[in-house]
Each structure stands twice: as structure tokens, then as C-alpha cells.
Amino acid sequence: MKHFIVTLGLAVAALATPTPTTQDAPSRVLTARQAAGTCSGALTKFKFFGVNESGAEFGNQNIPGVLGTDYTWPSPSSIDFFMNQGLNTFRIPFLLERLAPPSTGITGPFDSTYLNGLQTIVNYITSKGGFALVDPHNFMIYNGAQILSTSDFQTFWTNLSKVFINNPNVIFDLMNEPHDIDATVVAGLMQAAINGIRSTGATQLIFAEGTSWTGAWTWTSSGNSQAFTTLSDPLNNTAIGDAEGFADSDGSGTSDQCVSNTIGAERLAAATQWLQQTGFKGFLGEMGAGSNTACIQAVYGALCSMQQAGGVWLGMLWWAAGPWWGTYYQSIEPPSGAAIPSVLPQALLPFV
Secondary structure, three states: OOOOEEEEEEEEOEEOOOOOOOOHHHHHHHHHHHOOOOOOOOOOOOEEEEEEEEOOOOOOOOOOEEEOOEEOOHHHHHHHHHHOOOEEEEEEEEOOOOOEEEEEEOOOOOHHHHHHHHHHHHHHHHHOOOOEEEEEEEOEEEEEEEEOOOHHHHHHHHHHHOOOOOOOOEEEEEOOOOOOOOOHHHHHHHHHHHHHHHOOOOOOOOOOOHHHHHHHHHHOOOHHHHHOOOOOOOOEEEEEEEEEEEEOOOOOOOOEEEOOOOOOHHHHHHHHHHHHHOOOOOEEEEEEEEEHHHHHHHEEEEHHHHHHOOOOOEEEEEEEOOOOOOOOOOOOOOOOOOOOOOOHHHHHHOOO
């Protein structure tokens, strides 16, 4: 039995400006969610369940940028809020160019100030018993060019894993959503990073992402399912992909309107089948949707299908929390993020 994990993504949302209607009232959403029924059968609870804490990757047009103007780090109070709700896992996106400045390259020394910001929030999360995913949010692009050197990518991850080698609650998410690059090339880069991390003696869980934005609904059609079958880890503790799972028309998470109230489970079905057939395990790294009837049902149905799948899915993260999301319809940042009144209690908390 393989113990690799596929970190896939699914967004349950479509390209439109939110238009409030009476259908969106919290009481109607509650009734609609209850109408979907309960999640029955033999269920496997998620080991990792939480949110993306976005902000340190903001302002990527300004490198290195100014803290508090171009980018920000997550708020400890946000971590506290979610942990008090029973969530336990937090993904911390950051920019490679800020951590490893282009002046010295991806294999060079880290910027001490930016690294300290990353370490501070990671240590806060893990000191409370939570899990922290460190995530270079670069789409396999560094300083305007695709990352193609396996040697450079291996060196970067060798260096970063040494920073967190003594923290067992850190998870290494190797690269957010590579795209427009062949799956076999991405798999080679991921293998190199795994080799580098293990060469240091680091034993933590690793998430290795695929091409095509690591989409759960394109995992078997993008070449990922073939390219990643030979990925190896001497500790059998590597995750394949940070699959995203948005349920809007193009799976981008840019609209609050869902395709249907069953689209979440439907877009996960092929990935779930692949996981069951291969012995790999999966993780849904990004999921999001609007706070309306169809979307609440779609998210609930997706999470239910994951827990009904015999333990092949380890968990899910909502996109997104973070202090600078403002009125973004998927914001779950406390206290007033748009997803908090309905999505959090109706679609997420039943699966904690």
C-alpha cells in the first residue's frame, strides 16, 4: 500500500459579480443545507482540516515589496479563531522572490527579515498544536521564468527544510499550482525536492503538486496521474499535488455562482477513483464557493463524498483567510469575512 498523498484543489464557485437576493438569507441557506441530508455511511474523519492564510504572497508585482503595504503576514487572532472552532491546519503562502532574492538566486541565502516573518507565524501555529504548510506560491515561476532546473529546486528545498527540520508539525508544500509545463517535468522537479528534503534527515510530510494548477477535476486528464505514479520517497510520506477544487464554471474560484448543487462531489469523483485504485492518498488544498443555496450544498456534498471514500482523502483547506481580503466572497477571515456566517457553520463545521 502506497502512502503518498495527492494534494488536490477544488473551488466550488463562476465568473459573476455577487448579487444579493432573498435566497441568500442565512435562514434559507440553513434550510437548503439541511435539505441535502446528513452525511451517512462509513466516514473517515479528516486528519488535516483548515484554511489558507493568505497575505505574504500579495503584491507580487513589487519585489521585494514593503511589509504592511505590499504584503502582510496572517494574524494570530485568525489562527486562534479557527482553532477554537476545531480546525487544525493552516497553509502559509509566501513568495520565492522575497525569501530567496533574485540578486542571489533561488539557491542563495534567504532574506532574514522575510524568513523571520514566516518562522514567526509557523511557530505560532505549531506551538498551539496546529499544522503549518509552508507554500512557495509561485506556480513554478521564479523571477519571471519557469523553474526547470531540478538541481536548483532541490537545493532550495534542501535549504528550507533545514530551517524547519525540528518542527514535526510543519508540512512542506513544494510549489503552488504549476501550470503550462509538462506533467513529467513537474514530476521530475518534485522528485528532486523530495530527495533534497530527505537528504537533510527531515521526516515531515511533503505535498508534491502536479501541473494544470493541480486541479482535482483535471488530475487524470492533464498527465499528472501517469507522471506521478513513479514518485518515490524513502519514508513514504509524500503528498502528490495541492489540488484545487472550485465549483464555478471554469474551476477558477472567481465567481460566487456554482454550476450546480452537486458539482463539488462530481469534480472530485475521478480523482477519488484514481486514489482508490492506486493506493495514493489525497488532500484538497484549496476549496471555495459562494454563500448561497447551491454552493452550500455543493461544498457539503464534496466534503461528504471525501469522508465516504474509505480514507483516501486526508483533508481540505478553504480558500481563503487572510487580513486583506476585504469583501471577497470567499473570505473566511474573522470576524466579518463573507464566508463566515453561512459557509463555516453549514458546510465546514459538520466535518470537523
